[in-house]
Amino acid sequence: MKYVVGVDLGTSAVKVLLMNQEGKVCNEVSKSYPLIQEKSGYSEQDPNEWVDKTTAALKDLVAQFDGDVSDIEGISFSGQMHGLVLLDENNGVLRNAILWNDTRTTEQCHQIYDVVGEKKLLDITKNPALEGFTLPKILWVKQYEPEILEKASVFMLPKDYLRLKMTEQIHMEYSDAAGTLLLNVAEKTWSEELCELLDVDVKLCPPLLESHDLVGTITDSFAAETGLASTTKVFAGGADNACGAIGSAILIDGKTLCSIGTSGVVLSYEATKDRDFDGKVHYFNHGQEDAFYTMGVTLAAGYSLSWFKDTFAKEEAFETLLEGLEEVPVGANGLLFTPYLVGERTPYADATIRASFVGMDASHKRIDFARAVIEGITFSLNESIEIFRESGKTIDTIISIGGGAKNETWLQIQADVFNARIVKLSSEQGPAVGAAMLAAYGSGWFNSLQECAEVFTAEDVSYEPIPENVEKYKELFNLYKQVYVQTKELNEGLKSFRKN
Template sequence: MQYLIGVDLGTTATKAVLFEKDGKIIASSSQAYPLHRNASGMAEESLEEIFEAVLVTIREVSINLEDEDELLAVSFSTQMHSLIAFDENWQPLTRLITWADTRAVKYTEQIKASKKGFDIYRRTGTPLHPMAPLSKFMWLQAEYPSIYQKAAHYLELKGYIFQRLFGTNKIDLSTATGTGVFNIFELQWDKEALEMTGIKESQLPNVVEPYEIEENLPHEYAKKMGIQSSTKFIWGAADGPLSNLGVNAIKPGVAAITIGTSGAIRVVTDRPKTDEKGRTFTYALDREHWVVGGPVNSGGDVFRWARDQIFDGKITFDEVTELAANISPGADGLLFHPYLGGERAPIWDANARGSFFGLNYGHNRSHMAHSVLEGVIFNIYMVALSLVEVVGDLNMIQATGGFTSSGLWTQILADIFEQPINVPESREAGCLAAVIMAEKALGLIDDISEIEKMVGTNQTYQPNPENFSIYREISPIFIRLSRSFLAEYENIANFQRKFEKD
């Protein structure tokens, strides 16, 4: 038998999944690691912990291989927007600075205020936000000059893993398009963006196709992974674009909605498209497939906050959902804006803060729980409205992520969008998509659209017309409030920072 392994380098864990060539899952392994945060907006991770997680998870799935079996390749999906600085000897000068790190917010505002800022977005497709390395470079230059001056190389997470394994200095096209310093139309590092940051092109990795193959894995790592040194490693792509591929949302008008810790909605086009209002991103899956969409910070982490803080963590997530199910759509006029940790799309404001609006004596904790679930979906709906302006109508929605385990939450999505919601069978969309890219890289398939044969539909949620009038009335209120609050987010965030402790 012939097998492939897909590896997903996530924000809170690395996962490896062993597949047969037809996409059947044989085994999976996940290794968690902490995201180190503090009140300054820091969100970093240990490089050693993630590297060890890669070795462990691959080993734990490879033990299912028999001596006569062949492991064709290991292929990767990775979190986006990360940054690591290295000295000239490839010794790291920083931990992994993740997409969730907001310490560069001040420099993002400077970019937005400059005449060049919006033009940089239009050429790079990455919205102006502290998540992007564009802002992080300027933050390092201003606040950590010793690191900035010593840095001879910069990589992101997957580039680091491959550098450790193979000694490479590369970044795949997909991940490069999320840096904010890569021109998506000329397919090269953007000179004006680099000038703004003071970074030289020689400090950045070489951009390669997602189908790039690395060979000759050093024996010491092959042994730790339990695989052959001859096993091919495929670069793969970034997790956002791969999520669309993994749920078979690569045709025009087919949207993928993912809600895990955070969330996103994305549509694939055949060429890069940017938004006149700067609300959506444009990232490559490969040269022929471009993913347009918007990410949100507010997903399952907000639901966890509600369980832990509103219900004191004394009941399970399922029990919280059961209480929320007793409340009517619209939560009797209680709205929740889920911006507990700032927000990316659609408002792109790291200072944004959450709020309940409309509280009265008739509301209780069950109303609040229902409102939290609706608030996350209303926010995704706002992004969808922006997306439609850029790419046209959404004809089909494929949903994936932890939220689909809640029938209520998925039904709320169907009712607010007034569209059927398809939940694919595969729960390992990112790893499956990475494997599909490996199969194309190896010449086993001609086109990545072959994934259609591997992704079925587990369940379809039909929208309930009885709820349409309620959501049509209350969703515009949610949207107008989001806009009206923008003027005060920075003020309340600055006030809160006076009382925060590291």
């Protein structure tokens, strides 16, 4: 039996997953690492922590493997997007990585619009200038740490730096490059025009390749450290959301994914490069060759529910908190929640807006609030689905993964709010499976990622929308959308009273 490893380099931990040719998860190991938050809005990590913890995780994985290590044929990656890693001419790290959730670059986003213009930026990159993207981070370093940028020979993204340390090869693949705001997404090339306009040396941009492309084999020293065979092939990998799509079989037109973790993502497959969403949702290159995906983001999806639990039921399990959820009627007995705890991304790129409970009265119980939180998260994600449908897309089946797929009532709420068939997978490991699938495909086990998905993924159960609930939720969704408009000015006034 042959095996592959999927490495999911997340924001708080790395997970390594061992899978065999039958698509079975044989083992997994996770190792956590810290965030560095020196100031409000700053979020950084030491890139060498990623390397050390991944090395340790792979060493544990190999130690628990009772086969011939040469049967572990390939390894590939899923990685947190947008994070800036700057290297000198000797590939040494010049500063801590600035992560996707760092918000210091509002000034640089304005600079991009002032110099490039919003329309030209959307024409080239298919995305607006947001604080999370990589280009604003480069411009911040250029403005406030010019001596660092002067020493830089290349910039990388998190998983690409990890892969460099395993292979001594410098590359970036298209799905992650699309999140830098320097890639011409349609043409799959670095935009020399953007680099010239913003005075960024295009030589900082690494060579590009496909997610399933072979980069090389691991170095002898990395093999010695981990116990892996030096013949282990290394493949480029993909951005975490692209790998989540691959691992959920979002590989043909009409397939859509709803992933509810700390943040929430609605992602839909695109076969063409020319669909125009006017920057309302993200438009990225897929991990599948010559494909794309559109994506809407709710910043505080699962985080809204965990905040509610930690604030009002800290010592209880989620299962206890949600007992009786199915008995609360649609609309939580007249209670609405907007999940804007940390601002919002789609369809409102608004860092100032904050969450609201609307309609509280003395009759409401804690379970009503819990249902309102879950419905509010789902309404926020539905705003992205609404944008997809308004563009002409048909959304009739949605794969649900993450926290939102762990509760049957929430799965039914998704079916009713989205007015679509909701499918739960029988085994869900998210982006790590997508990374393993890229290694399996790259190793020649399958003729296509779609063929691989038929072995590595399987449907477990589905939920159909209930017509009566669909109509009620349409009415509630229209009320929900009014809350942002009517609280925007109030939240701007409250901003000066916040802790940070």
